[in-house]
Amino acid sequence: MSEQALPIEAFHHHDEEGTRLGFWLFLFTELLLFGAFFIIYSVYRSSYLGDFKLAAESLNTTIGTVNTIILLSSSLTMVLSLDAIKRGASGLSKTFLLFTIALGTAFLVIKGFEWAAKFDHHLFLQTSNGIAAGKGSPLLNPGAEMLPPGQVLFFGLYFIMTGIHALHIIIGAVWMLIVYAWTARGSINKDNYGVLERCGLYWHLVDVIWIFLFPLYYLVA
């Protein structure tokens, strides 16, 4: 019984629960990665309490709240999309997926405007001793006011943390586009929706991280 040699993957029965377990482990690495940021934030907040509160006042709570609601809604549509595919309604699933992508994009657009406003106010890339590059530099803009170190740290952290969060939103949105195409092709269906499920888990984790980012930057002024 000599037979055609098969690639080793062919001998694996597909273990959906195992794959999900592995994906959760990957999510923990994301959690710890942001966890390091939260540690840095807390340490500097405790050292520069006044500066952090002052700096946080320049962030617009309304925009932050709107973005939170947008992201929570996108999580809801993601759940509904997975729910639809489990019931075999691929069309509905795709619609909800599109909603999720649209909400994610809306989040990014609003974030983009917020960032742009901060750039205009010279709140980025500025250091207390005036040795700085970028648009906000007092060297380039002699009129710009100097920020104390605590506020520079606040805005540095704000840009890095929301920036890396936004990067995750972009990755999630691209992934959802792929999932959309696969659903349209039929390779994601009632009996095989693991990819959509994991994409959803990723999206919800990004949401969880925002749930903590939001009060730390917008509410504790």
Added chain:
Amino acid sequence: METAGSQSYLSTHTSSRWNRGLLSWFMSTDHKRIGIMYGFTMFSFFGLAVCLGLLIKLQKLFPGSSGWEIIPPEMYGATFTLHAVIMIFLFIIPGAPAVLGNFMLPLQIGAKDVAFPRVNLLSFWLYCFGAIMAVVGILLGAADTGWTFTPPYSINTRSISIFGGDFDSISWMLTAVFILGWGTILTGINFIVTIHRMRAKGMTLFRMPLFTWSIYAASWIQVLATPVVGISLIMIVLERVMPIGFFDPTKGGDPILFQHLFWIYSHPAVYVMILPSMGLVSEIIPTNSQKPIFGYKSIAIASCSIAGVGYLIWAHHMFTTGMSDTASIIFSFLTFFVAIPTAIKVFNWLATLYKASITLTPGMLFALGFIFNFSIGGLTGMFLGSLSTDIHLHDTDFIVAHFHYTMFGGAAFGLIGGIYHYFPKMFGKMYSMKWAKASFAFMFVGFNSLFIPMFVLGFYGMPRRYQTYPDMPIFNHFQMASTIGSWILGIGVVLLLTTWIRALLSGEKTSEMNPWNSSTLEWQTATPPTLYNFEEEVEITRHPYDYETFREEVKKGTSIGATNE
């Protein structure tokens, strides 16, 4: 009945277009091939870093006033940085899990492969990519921050390219370490899922061999600690290219915070290095004693508690940094707890040896060497964990000797012993016993004569990372003893690598399934293992180290691998 799965994994087996020559290895998702590829790459880097280490020791032969200069002062920092970065990030952190974990873990639990074979290959590619980046980066730019990248020096220093001009080799290296980190994270995820989901029928958690247990504990550290250091290193890169000052005191940042984040990973990481080697020792000792390991459960649980306690003690690297005294006291106190599970293991190994009929195979010699060296390394760690002695010994050669005793005399000896132990199973070839034992003798003697003098030097105040030292008898004599030791160790390493290469090229072929007569599952299959590891579904009915039942099974011909013979 020649099916694809019954061929040796070493023969060309895929039907894909990647079935010729080296590509059939580089594109293979077979855990055994990936393990061997890791082995070759890692030990090449090991050889390179040993040469750098010898060079460093040669420099130390001459005091400053002698006029002899092997490494000029401005290159000395770059030399030990390169030595450390290669040894730590490219050799000992991937270490035993990458080589023997990949190869043996599925065999030990009766699985056909790891849970995500393609992710496993991705890990290896990330490792290769990161390794090339790190080595190119440091060769072009001569970074001299040490492997700890401590700011503010790592933020402010600018390295000069050897080809002239500015080359930011520190950012390169930081990014490379970040990429290497993702390689080990993915390996860790793979192993945890494999252990939870792919054990053979009857392989309960407490029937798993101890090497698998130690890999399990180490994998959790890789998953939960690596991201923290990854992001801190990326923040250093950002600080280098943008004027933000997270860790730069002139911009309001706190450099000690970086050290916290760095050691949150890098302290548990030393257990990523040592735990798998402890697991290998726990395999080698019962095999060569032909009796059950003493206190199986306590060793398994000790592995997990070492990993757990390992999380709580990172700041004992930072007693002299200006951290708060309260924190120093808490961390010093917690540090002593890690000695408990470690000592449990050592006593269990010794109790296993008691009244056993011991065979001194090369693997066993290295395992015994491990126990000796690691006991010294562990006990001197207690000196350093005590606040007052640490003030005296911090940043001296004493620390250098301490961590070489744990990392080289411990982790690397364990890994080398493991490779000697599993060599015939992996390749179906046998090495020369005489050469193998000679390599142990030289390495053991050389290692101890290299590093014992460094304890004394450190005690007398010889700082680490210094290119030179004053011309005083106490320094001269011990430095010379240490350098001569390094030559003996060098001969040992050359013997080691030649023994392996000779065995691979012209070693005696063997298809003996179980040359050391071991009772664990990985030996109960063909040598070298077939592509799918086991010919039929295996079912486990006994404890892994139950030698009495094992001998009965072999006599009756009912052991798992009996059909293969």
Added chain:
Amino acid sequence: MTTQEQSQSARTPIIVFSALIFLTITTVLLSGLDVGDTGAIIVAMSIATIKALLVLTFFMHLNHEPLIFKLFVALAFVTLLTLFLLTFSDYSFRGM
């Protein structure tokens, strides 16, 4: 598939979503209160933790997963919490 079943399965996510929105508005409104700095952090972080737990349990379906998943998630969060506590064993006592 009847409409009743459909609305049945969509009910839990919508209830959870409503709770999340309610908590978001609550936390914004409460941030206006003057409860001191520590008080504000405690309030904000408690509400955020409840929200995160809701997302983890219902949106990420941890409630339907086997015990091992829950233990793993608990392990990850306990690790993070430990790192926080031990780091602050330094920063809470600086300069003392």
